[in-house]
Amino acid sequence: MIENKTVLVVVAHPDDETACGGTIAKLSKANNQVIQVVATNGDKGTHDPNVTPSEITNTRKKEMADTAEILGISRVIWLGFEDGTLEQNVTSVKEKVFKVIREVKPDIVISFDPWKRWDPHSDHRTIGFVSVEAAYLADGVWYYPEHKTEGLEPHDVPETYLFHTDEPNYAIDVKETFHVKKEAADAHKSQSLSFATFGEKYLERLKQMVEKEEDIYKEKFRKLNQSDLNL
Template structure:
């Protein structure tokens, strides 16, 4: 087996565990080199007052190191770009990663891709999953960087839209569960199942994924409503395996592909 290098690009600490944690752990366990690149420190994110015993950005940097270790990442690169925030945490100065020209913002990622001679880059789908502006920017910046570095495979982390819509509709009927979420915002979220090219089985690596999620304790708490990390960590193992046992990607250069192999085509 040839050793490959995967660079996984994310907007904030904890994003890597949510959509790609199992895939990264699986690749690392198979002997491949996994490099984690995070655009921001998540300093404008949400966290409960009880968690804020220190600067949130510094806290989340430490959490990211623990999560990366749990997943088997060989290297962590922080680009140090400003977190845009979202909704209740939007930056007052209007600055942020999402406001930077994608060509300018791509410079640091291009350097990593070239240094690592990356075989695969993971980003997000064009919707940025559920629409966070920094996640949309990851898609744009990743596309620019991959083109400049001539990275052969770009995989957009996503979820199948249809079952997510059904889940959100059901959850919206439970008082207090999704009070801060408008279910209609998910109408264009993520990717139709028919377009997804990679369905990665990560059931053998759920312990690593759960440990990575657990490392992001600040993102399991909030004073404004439930958090995805907290909801996932509360699931018993059978339910967690059902929800988190597969991860999904789109390779838009190979429509119609259906594979469980992250390195298919290399």
């Protein structure tokens, strides 16, 4: 496990970080600075017609703050887009993610694998594509040169890890932090639906996806650059 590095986790919605929550907890425990970007406000994250978008947004931001504290995330950056709109706003999303990378200067970027088959949510695919491209090209001086006028220099990201992948080539054993992962997931109380907690909902889904019980404690990634930065 790396130590004393900066890791940027880029997701579409508050609660998406659950997929790599055990890894985030391990990174924080090893004195790495973990910063999370959330592209949307979670404003459509309710099935209750009596809860307004502004109300669920406020709820989910509070839940995300609680989750960040549990996982050891040092900062949460909200990009402010509405749920379900990342694809149609991809140009703006891309500029914002480039800008965050140049501000934070991460050693590692973690995001969705945008090439996963059968993911029905365009927000997941879009933030994955944007994150991969931004991590690859944020060192290019003529990509958004206006950032330099704001004091932001191009930045090279040495490594990118993608979760929610069909083609993993790297796995993290999170058995020692799995209880933290579940506690953090449980903080997303508004997302539990028919389950007692969101953590229970996620765990039930996870059990259906793995072949062996011990695989529950493995978080799998596609490591893109094959650098020596190993989670």
